Amino acid sequence: MISSTPASPTSPLRIAAINFLNPAPLMWDFNHEPHKSQLAQRYQLELMLPSACADRLALPIYTPGAADIGLIPIAALATTPGLRVIPGCTIASRRKVRSILLVRRANQLFSQIRTVAADTSSRSSLAYTRILFRKWWNPGVIFLPSPPDLDRMLEKADAAILIGDPALYALEERQNREERTGESLIYHDVAEEWITHTGSTWVAAVWAIREESIARSGRTIEDIASDFTASRDRGLANIETLVKEWSARLPLPAATIRTYLTENIYYYLDENCQKGIQRFFDLAVETGVLPSYEPK
Numbered sequence: 604m605i606s607s608t609p610a611s612p613t614s615p616l617r618i619a620a621i622n623f624l625n626p627a628p629l630m631w632d633f634n635h636e637p638h639k640s641q642l643a644q645r646y647q648l649e650l651m652l653p654s655a656c657a658d659r660l661a662l663p664i665y666t667p668g669a670a671d672i673g674l675i676p677i678a679a680l681a682t683t684p685g686l687r688v689i690p691g692c693t694i695a696s697r698r699k700v701r702s703i704l705l706v707r708r709a710n711q712l713f714s715q716i717r718t719v720a721a722d723t724s725s726r727s728s729l730a731y732t733r734i735l736f737r738k739w740w741n742p743g744v745i746f747l748p749s750p751p752d753l754d755r756m757l758e759k760a761d762a763a764i765l766i767g768d769p770a771l772y773a774l775e776e777r778q779n780r781e782e783r784t785g786e787s788l789i790y791h792d793v794a795e796e797w798i799t800h801t802g803s804t805w806v807a808a809v810w811a812i813r814e815e816s817i818a819r820s821g822r823t824i825e826d827i828a829s830d831f832t833a834s835r836d837r838g839l840a841n842i843e844t845l846v847k848e849w850s851a852r853l854p855l856p857a858a859t860i861r862t863y864l865t866e867n868i869y870y871y872l873d874e875n876c877q878k879g880i881q882r883f884f885d886l887a888v889e890t891g892v893l894p895s896y897e898p899k
């Protein structure tokens with residue numbers, strides 16, 4: 604439900620952020636004093652799923668629920684006009700991401716897959732998977748939007764895409780599920796598949812801001828970016844605290860959370876990530892998955 608109040612030209616910038624574990628280091632200053640109170644004067648934060656972040660940045664700017672800044676799936680950059688990428692931070696992976704899974708039955712070849720149930724909270728991972736299917740695996744598959752419930756998804760489709768915390772749980776549950784159902788599944792790490800097929804860094808999301816919102820804030824994009832990079836840097840310097848906080852919130856072992864935040868997810872929007880984003884859009888256009896995108 605859309606709950607935030609409409610913005611006026613002088614109110615704090617409204618941030619649409621993601622309520623999964625993976626952005627936790629990026630959000631450190633927004634959730635911990637002393638910076639939390641200072642940032643609350645400049646920003647108003649709301650947590651939601653990745654697809655909703657993209658939707659909030661696409662709403663007309665002064666309508667209820669609209670956001671000025673969002674941690675948005677990179678796929679949404681091509682379909683949302685007037686956005687600038689805030690330099691510095693990202694949600695990416697350079698090897699295995701762990702939380703983006705394509706799950707298929709072990710006895711079914713890629714060429715035999717006809718339908719894929721796709722988690723409706725994703726935009727980027729869905730586009731990455733579509734590209735992989737169109738270019739390398741099986742161009743004919745049909746994607747069916749679905750809530751993230753592996754059992755239900757595999758009842759209605761041959762394979763399933765899960766993202767974020769539900770994907771982390773599914774991986775943890777893997778052995779239990781196999782014992783419970785007797786069904787043997789293969790869990791593909793979509794970032795790892797992408798990196799193997801393209802040699803490029805896999806990038807899921809970036810902070811993006813409306814051009815109009817930069818003007819309204821009276822600040823430069825570099826100045827705004829410094830709030831986000833400072834938050835990330837303090838988050839990454841406080842991983843053990845984050846592991847404790849999130850172990851209490853999610854049914855996952857502390858070791859899994861620690862590895863996920865330190866080895867699976869990569870938080871620096873560096874040159875290799877920029878090249879990865881370019882490669883993603885080149886292949887998305889080549890396969891007809893997305894319209895073209897010129898970074899601003």
Ligand SMILES: C=C(O[C@@H]1C=C(C(=O)O)C=C[C@H]1O)C(=O)O
Nearest residue numbers: 653676702725726727728767807
């Ligand atoms: C790594 C992840 O990246 C997320 C995946 C996204 C997508 O598929 O659209 C968007 C934002 C990211 O936070 C994840 O949620 O598992």
